[in-house]
Amino acid sequence: VRTDRLEAFSDGVFAIAITLLVLEIKVPEGDDVWHELAGGWESYAAYVVSFLTIGIIWVNHHALYDRVVRVDRPQLFVNLLLLMWVALIPFPTGLVADHLSGDGAHAATAVYAAVLLAMAVAFSANWHRARRHGLVDESLSREQLRRLNVRESAGLGFYAAAVALAFVSPGVSLGVCFAIAAYYVLPERNEPRPTGGP
Amino acid sequence: VRTDRLEAFSDGVFAIAITLLVLEIKVPEGDDVWHELAGGWESYAAYVVSFLTIGIIWVNHHALYDRVVRVDRPQLFVNLLLLMWVALIPFPTGLVADHLSGDGAHAATAVYAAVLLAMAVAFSANWHRARRHGLVDESLSREQLRRLNVRESAGLGFYAAAVALAFVSPGVSLGVCFAIAAYYVLPERNEPRPTGGP
Amino acid sequence: VRTDRLEAFSDGVFAIAITLLVLEIKVPEGDDVWHELAGGWESYAAYVVSFLTIGIIWVNHHALYDRVVRVDRPQLFVNLLLLMWVALIPFPTGLVADHLSGDGAHAATAVYAAVLLAMAVAFSANWHRARRHGLVDESLSREQLRRLNVRESAGLGFYAAAVALAFVSPGVSLGVCFAIAAYYVLPERNEPRPTGGP
Amino acid sequence: VRTDRLEAFSDGVFAIAITLLVLEIKVPEGDDVWHELAGGWESYAAYVVSFLTIGIIWVNHHALYDRVVRVDRPQLFVNLLLLMWVALIPFPTGLVADHLSGDGAHAATAVYAAVLLAMAVAFSANWHRARRHGLVDESLSREQLRRLNVRESAGLGFYAAAVALAFVSPGVSLGVCFAIAAYYVLPERNEPRPTGGP
Numbered sequence: 001v002r003t004d005r006l007e008a009f010s011d012g013v014f015a016i017a018i019t020l021l022v023l024e025i026k027v028p029e030g031d032d033v034w035h036e037l038a039g040g041w042e043s044y045a046a047y048v049v050s051f052l053t054i055g056i057i058w059v060n061h062h063a064l065y066d067r068v069v070r071v072d073r074p075q076l077f078v079n080l081l082l083l084m085w086v087a088l089i090p091f092p093t094g095l096v097a098d099h100l101s102g103d104g105a106h107a108a109t110a111v112y113a114a115v116l117l118a119m120a121v122a123f124s125a126n127w128h129r130a131r132r133h134g135l136v137d138e139s140l141s142r143e144q145l146r147r148l149n150v151r152e153s154a155g156l157g158f159y160a161a162a163v164a165l166a167f168v169s170p171g172v173s174l175g176v177c178f179a180i181a182a183y184y185v186l187p188e189r190n191e192p193r194p195t196g197g198p
Numbered sequence: 199v200r201t202d203r204l205e206a207f208s209d210g211v212f213a214i215a216i217t218l219l220v221l222e223i224k225v226p227e228g229d230d231v232w233h234e235l236a237g238g239w240e241s242y243a244a245y246v247v248s249f250l251t252i253g254i255i256w257v258n259h260h261a262l263y264d265r266v267v268r269v270d271r272p273q274l275f276v277n278l279l280l281l282m283w284v285a286l287i288p289f290p291t292g293l294v295a296d297h298l299s300g301d302g303a304h305a306a307t308a309v310y311a312a313v314l315l316a317m318a319v320a321f322s323a324n325w326h327r328a329r330r331h332g333l334v335d336e337s338l339s340r341e342q343l344r345r346l347n348v349r350e351s352a353g354l355g356f357y358a359a360a361v362a363l364a365f366v367s368p369g370v371s372l373g374v375c376f377a378i379a380a381y382y383v384l385p386e387r388n389e390p391r392p393t394g395g396p
Numbered sequence: 397v398r399t400d401r402l403e404a405f406s407d408g409v410f411a412i413a414i415t416l417l418v419l420e421i422k423v424p425e426g427d428d429v430w431h432e433l434a435g436g437w438e439s440y441a442a443y444v445v446s447f448l449t450i451g452i453i454w455v456n457h458h459a460l461y462d463r464v465v466r467v468d469r470p471q472l473f474v475n476l477l478l479l480m481w482v483a484l485i486p487f488p489t490g491l492v493a494d495h496l497s498g499d500g501a502h503a504a505t506a507v508y509a510a511v512l513l514a515m516a517v518a519f520s521a522n523w524h525r526a527r528r529h530g531l532v533d534e535s536l537s538r539e540q541l542r543r544l545n546v547r548e549s550a551g552l553g554f555y556a557a558a559v560a561l562a563f564v565s566p567g568v569s570l571g572v573c574f575a576i577a578a579y580y581v582l583p584e585r586n587e588p589r590p591t592g593g594p
Numbered sequence: 595v596r597t598d599r600l601e602a603f604s605d606g607v608f609a610i611a612i613t614l615l616v617l618e619i620k621v622p623e624g625d626d627v628w629h630e631l632a633g634g635w636e637s638y639a640a641y642v643v644s645f646l647t648i649g650i651i652w653v654n655h656h657a658l659y660d661r662v663v664r665v666d667r668p669q670l671f672v673n674l675l676l677l678m679w680v681a682l683i684p685f686p687t688g689l690v691a692d693h694l695s696g697d698g699a700h701a702a703t704a705v706y707a708a709v710l711l712a713m714a715v716a717f718s719a720n721w722h723r724a725r726r727h728g729l730v731d732e733s734l735s736r737e738q739l740r741r742l743n744v745r746e747s748a749g750l751g752f753y754a755a756a757v758a759l760a761f762v763s764p765g766v767s768l769g770v771c772f773a774i775a776a777y778y779v780l781p782e783r784n785e786p787r788p789t790g791g792p
Contacts, residue, residue, distance in 0.1 A: 005605075005656065008206075008602075008605060009605055009608070009609055009652065011203075011206060011207055011210060012210060012605060012606060012609030012610070012613075013609050013612065013613050014207070015207055015210030015211050015214060016210070016214055016609060016610055016613040016614075017613050017616075018211065018281075018285065019210075019211050019214040019215050019218065019285045020214075020218075020613065020614075020616070020617070021285070022215075022218070022285055022286055022288050022289050023218070023221070023288075023617070024621075025286075025289045027222075027289065027292040027293050027296055028293070028296075028297075028302070029296065031300060031301045031302060032301075032302075033293070033297055033301075033302030033305035033306060034302075034305045037305065037309065047286070048282070051278075051282045051285070052278070052282070055275070055278040055281070055282075056275075058207065059271070059274055059275070059278075062203065073653070073781050076653055077649070077650075077653075077779060080645075080646070080649040080653075083612075083649070084642070084645045084646070084649075087612065087613045087615070087616055087645070088616055088619075088641070090616050090617075091616050091619045091621065094621040095621050095622070095627070098621055098622075098623065099622075099627055102625065103625045103626075103627075104622070104625060104626075104627030104628075107627035107628045107631065108627060111631065185275060187271050206404075209401075209404060209405055209408060210408060212405070213405055213408030213409050213412060214408070214412055216409065216479075216483065217408075217409050217412040217413050217416065217483045218412075218416075219483070220413075220416070220483055220484055220486050220487050221416070221419070221486075223484075223487045225420075225487065225490040225491050225494055226491070226494075226495075226500070227494065229498065229499045229500060230499075230500075231491070231495055231499075231500030231503035231504060232500075232503045235503065235507065245484070246480070249476075249480045249483070250476070250480070253473070253476040253479070253480075254473075256405065257469070257472055257473075257476075260401065383473060385469050404602075407599075407602060407603055407606060408606060410603070411603055411606030411607050411610060412606070412610055414607065414677075414681065415606075415607050415610040415611050415614065415681045416610075416614075417681070418611075418614070418681055418682055418684050418685050419614070419617070419684075421682075421685045423618075423685065423688040423689050423692055424689070424692075424693075424698070425692065427696060427697045427698060428697075428698075429689070429693055429697075429698030429701035429702060430698075430701045433701065433705065443682070444678070447674075447678045447681070448674070448678070451671070451674040451677070451678075452671075454603065455667070455670055455671075455674075458599065581671060583667050
């Protein structure tokens, strides 16, 4: 199994998970459509946050595997664990969509943040395993590696905080999840410059 | 991230969104199947319009990115915003399918046209950002660029009109949406000639 | 847009449509699971027939486009019409799954056969348009072209018969649909020999 | 149809089937979200087991077809039968998710194991047909072929046992299914070393 195969399969899972999110937005069934549409704002917010989050993970997944020059069989399974959490995201998204403005808001956002925390742990594991097993581009300097080590694990503490915050304020917890995603919009320093297609 | 990666991921989202549309057509559950099938004509019409619309966006997305010779990281996110609206299309499609012949027809078609308007804004933003940041094929003449500027934004005013028309006549609004899609079936002038595969 | 792009997008739609079929099989909700499972035989039959039918269309779609050396923009849209019918197949499959052993069996199988008929018309149109517009491999002999003309349209009459037969005997109608698919398992004469990967 | 085409289509089906699994996890609708979430543990267990199982089949499917140097048309259909069982996995997963802790547990796990058994039969058939028809890499030694023959069929007996065990103890039956998947995490001896991408 080559690096491009792993990336193609991962791309497929990312593309499907991101597109399935729309199924968590319920179509109003009653006659007062405007009213029901307005009442569905949590599901639109959840759609936007989850869509951008998965999209940002996708971009960073590529940036990570651009640094990985080959994969071995165990790395495939470590990547599979990451995909397992990514593909799960439509579930907590539906949970937040249905419960953000009700009694279940604490539970829903705690589960949402916990799934993203688990995803971040798996993401970090992909980097650290690849590095420890010599699968990473050898031309990276010690300083670059150090910065990447920090970056690939930086989200962990914040996602853990988001889980805890869910029990205090669901809105703040979601805000933290969104801020973490926004942080990862930024490129790493020394990221390989994207190049033109074939 | 290379241009081909962006295109492959986008293709995946387009292919999934277009295929998920079928889930908005409800299978009749009662015994009088012919009667229920006949009553579902709005969902068939919505399926056809949305399928062709997404398909046409797909063709034009390729035509646009054939002119873009490389992408940078922000361009990935501008493209992600476009995909966010494309992947949302099954939702307003379901809305139209369920409410086109009821009291909610105005609301349903207004939301439908508004999602397409937002998509058109994002589409136009992809072109203009790429152009302003020098990601576009430099061999294009000033005249070609001018024509592309017009083309990539031509739908905006008409989609805005379709939103307004939804409050007057849902049928006319849908018709305008369909006419815009039909317009984009036409190739741009000077479009690079499609070539054979490898 | 190159031939390989059209094929990759089509492959995506085929793969998604074929995998969505499973959603038409309802999970039993009561406690007598064996009994409910046994009562779901129509949905298993419909799954198998539709899965193999879409799979066979996929194989033949590749065989067709292996003969097409380049595509123009209108050909993309003729192909899109074919995909529109392929992506619709989960709907009549659900219809047959729910109504094959009830009063709606005639309606369900008639719609099932009619969707396959429309797909066959679109398939045939892809071949004939490509041929009339000089997009087809020029090394094909007159005799080969004649045989392909017959093959790509052979299903039409039989699918039309299946629609008519649905009003007499739903079982026979489904059997004809299955027999047509089975016929297309056979290769065309002079089909280009499949070759190894890169 | 080339080997890479078969693999790309199969990858699509694997990626979609694995991502559709999340739809079998129901979002709690009542107000006591924590309680309902806790009551959904069967669906989480089923998600994890099925996700890893499909992921592992994916890895081994690639390992198998890396040994196959070309495919003929019948091989496409033998592969299609394998995909038919893989794409079905969300159905027995939903069955286990809904019935593992109820009266239907025996039925649900028996069906689950039976679908995996059918998948294993189809997987084994892919290998044996390819070998008998000379589609396999000719540089493999007699000893390597013998070991591959054993490996590609080793799961059959154990999956059959899992079906039988389902009538005694659903938990043990699921455990056996999981153990078989875990076995296939291990590489075959002499597996071609994964290499870097392009």
